[in-house]
Amino acid sequence: MSNITFRRQKHEMIVEMGAEAQKLKIERFQAEEIILNSYIHTDNDTAKDLLHRYEKLILLCRINYNAYKKHRRSAHLELVKYIEENNYRRQWVELCHVINNNIKRDSLIDILVSEMMETWMSFTWDRDTFIVGLTKDNTEWIERPQYYGDYDNEFYQTTIDFNNGKIKAEKYVERTRELYLNNWDTQRNEQSYTVTLIHMIALLNQRTMNIYPKEWVGHFTNTPEKLRLYKDTSVYKDLLATERKYIIDRKGVTVRLKNAGKYREVLFMEDLTYDGRLVMLYKMTDLYGDSTMGYFFPNTGEFFCGYKYAGADFLAEDHAHNIFENFILELYCDLTCDLPKDRKRIYAIKEVEDLYDPALNDTNIYVQYEVYSPSRESEGKSRKGGKQRSHQRIYTTRKLPEGRKASEDAIERAKEYGIDLQDGETFVRPYWVGINQVRKEI
Numbered sequence: 384m385s386n387i388t389f390r391r392q393k394h395e396m397i398v399e400m401g402a403e404a405q406k407l408k409i410e411r412f413q414a415e416e417i418i419l420n421s422y423i424h425t426d427n428d429t430a431k432d433l434l435h436r437y438e439k440l441i442l443l444c445r446i447n448y449n450a451y452k453k454h455r456r457s458a459h460l461e462l463v464k465y466i467e468e469n470n471y472r473r474q475w476v477e478l479c480h481v482i483n484n485n486i487k488r489d490s491l492i493d494i495l496v497s498e499m500m501e502t503w504m505s506f507t508w509d510r511d512t513f514i515v516g517l518t519k520d521n522t523e524w525i526e527r528p529q530y531y532g533d534y535d536n537e538f539y540q541t542t543i544d545f546n547n548g549k550i551k552a553e554k555y556v557e558r559t560r561e562l563y564l565n566n567w568d569t570q571r572n573e574q575s576y577t578v579t580l581i582h583m584i585a586l587l588n589q590r591t592m593n594i595y596p597k598e599w600v601g602h603f604t605n606t607p608e609k610l611r612l613y614k615d616t617s618v619y620k621d622l623l624a625t626e627r628k629y630i631i632d633r634k635g636v637t638v639r640l641k642n643a644g645k646y647r648e649v650l651f652m653e654d655l656t657y658d659g660r661l662v663m664l665y666k667m668t669d670l671y672g673d674s675t676m677g678y679f680f681p682n683t684g685e686f687f688c689g690y691k692y693a694g695a696d697f698l699a700e701d702h703a704h705n706i707f708e709n710f711i712l713e714l715y716c717d718l719t720c721d722l723p724k725d726r727k728r729i730y731a732i733k734e735v736e737d738l739y740d741p742a743l744n745d746t747n748i749y750v751q752y753e754v755y756s757p758s759r760e761s762e763g764k765s766r767k768g769g770k771q772r773s774h775q776r777i778y779t780t781r782k783l784p785e786g787r788k789a790s791e792d793a794i795e796r797a798k799e800y801g802i803d804l805q806d807g808e809t810f811v812r813p814y815w816v817g818i819n820q821v822r823k824e825i
Contacts, residue, residue, distance in 0.1 A: 387509060394508040396542060398456040401501055402444070406452075408494050409445050417442050417491065429474040436462060437498050441491070459498075459505040466502075473521040473657060479503070480585040483578075484685065503581055515580055515595060516587030525592060530599050531573040537562050568604050575602035579676065579689040586662055586678055591654050593635060593757060594664045596674035602689045605673070606703045608644045610710050610748065613732070619712040620684040622720045627681065629719045629822040635755030636821045638714055641738045642748045645669045649714060650755055665711055679712065686712070718752070718822060734818055752818045780808045 409417075417438075425431055440458055444451040466475050479499050485492055506514050507526060516525035538559065545555040576599055587595060635652040650666040661681055668674040677688035688711075690703040713732070716722055735749045743749055780802065783789065789797075789809040797803070797810035804810060 390509055392543070394505070395456055397504070398459070398501065399452065401497065402448075402452045402455050405441075405444055405494060405497055406448050408497070409441065412445065412491065414442060414445050417445055425478075427474065429471055430478050433462075433466075433471070433475060433478055436465075437495055440498060441494055455501070456505075459502050460508075462502055463505050470522065472517055472524065475502075476517055476585040477657060479581055483582050484687075500577070500581060503584075513577070513580055514584060516584060516592060519588045519590070525587065525589070527595065530576060531569065538566075568601070571603040572599075572601040575689045582687055583676060583678065586654070586656065586664060588654075591652055591664055593755065594650065594652055594666045594676050596666060596668075596676055598671075598673045600669065600673040600675045600689075602675065605669075607646075607690065607706045610644050610646075610706065612709060613713055616705070616709045616712060619709075619716045620681075622716050622722075623679075623681040623712070624684065627719050627825065628721060629824055631718055631822045632754045636718060637753050637755050638718075639738055639751040639753070640748065641735075641743065641750075642745060643710075649711065651715060651718065652755070663715055665715070667707070667711065677707075677711075679715065714750070718818065752821045754821050779811050780804065781811050783807050783809050 425434070440451070440455070443454075466472060482492065482496055482499060503514060506524065510526075511529050512526040513529050514524045515527045517523070518525065541550070541555060541558050541562065544550045545552070550558070583594075631651055631653055633653075635650055638649045638651065640646055640648055646667060647670050648668050650668075652664045654662055654664065656662055663679045663681065664676065665678070666674050666676045675689050677686070679686045686708045688704055688707045690707050713722070717732070732748045732750055735743065735751065738749060738751055780797070785807075788806070789804050793810045794804055800810075802810065
């Protein structure tokens with residue numbers, strides 16, 4: 384069997400399984416309810432057209448399931464072709480973002496999201512990649528390898544063997560049950576991974592792709608531990624909406640952490656969306672180099688992370704999500720708003736020159752801020768393998784332009800370090816590249 388044949392058959396099976404899941408969801412609604420309640424207001428004609436196509440597919444599922452099941456794959460492939468040929472990529476990803484942020488369990492929106500997810504997978508059905516972003520000019524998808532890959536291949540092959548009469552029904556049921564139980568955590572991690580990707584497509588482009596994790600955290604098997612609570616999350620959201628003072632460096636800012644539980648660093652980036660809104664993107668990396676990503680809109684207070692859907696009831700802002708949101712927004716607030724420096728604050732998170740200083744109290748959380756550099760991402764080491772002290776700049780002498788001479792203050796400072804300046808030299812004292820070097824006032 385050729386690779387393309389294998390992928391096609393696998394895609395057909397996935398679409399068929401999705402159809403069965405949709406049938407179970409949609410049986411709760413009458414056709415009249417679908418017509419009346421599936422309407423979503425938009426002033427964008429292209430978005431209306433795309434929504435209408437999805438609505439017709441959902442209605443077909445309710446009134447003629449066999450026809451829906453037979454034509455579901457071809458309908459999504461036709462929609463993919465329609466989007467590609469008319470360059471409706473931007474309109475489709477923005478629609479995905481809006482719909483996914485209004486998802487409600489056991490609702491028609493939930494059913495619509497499932498169909499949009501099917502379209503997303505259909506874009507790359509013939510290759511082992513997923514769409515994760517879109518170029519700024521909206522003409523090209525940005526793709527990355529499927530992180531969880533073909534973990535479900537055994538499911539697929541077992542189904543093929545059953546359909547071809549190689550195994551009996553009893554063995555098929557026994558085998559699929561065994562695979563399902565053994566792969567349960569992987570399946571849930573993969574679901575959270577794909578949900579995160581579909582939420583982020585509209586926000587990732589050539590400049591912001593550094594947010595995309597190299598290695599992914601297993602959201603269901605690696606839930607965050609409580610770090611501490613300085614202020615309620617609503618306090619940070621209010622400050623970010625009303626008292627913002629700074630924008631961060633365009634390259635992004637890496638916040639290195641000590642004593643922050645399992646977490647090692649956070650990368651923050653800011654960008655403007657297609658419709659001109661400011662969005663903060665972040666990537667949180669743990670001590671093992673595994674990461675997750677998300678976003679925050681300061682003007683609306685909308686925060687997303689993969690843990691939002693890690694609970695049994697994904698409507699709940701579950702405990703893991705709340706922990707994550709509070710800590711990320713505290714760091715971001717410190718970067719952009721200047722949090723009040725009271726005693727509790729000083730002993731909670733404190734910016735320091737050297738994270739490796741043995742004198743640091745092990746019960747406190749310490750941070751370093753630096754402009755993002757891809758060459759140092761998730762390393763915390765210099766090129767020679769030594770400890771990274773990215774904020775410290777040692778004293779030095781500097782040659783002056785011809786005809787200039789050092790000031791008296793520079794001469795005196797140099798003497799304090801045992802240096803006698805030569806003619807045409809000045810002294811540059813040690814300085815620390817800290818928070819004020821990674822941001823600028825608005």
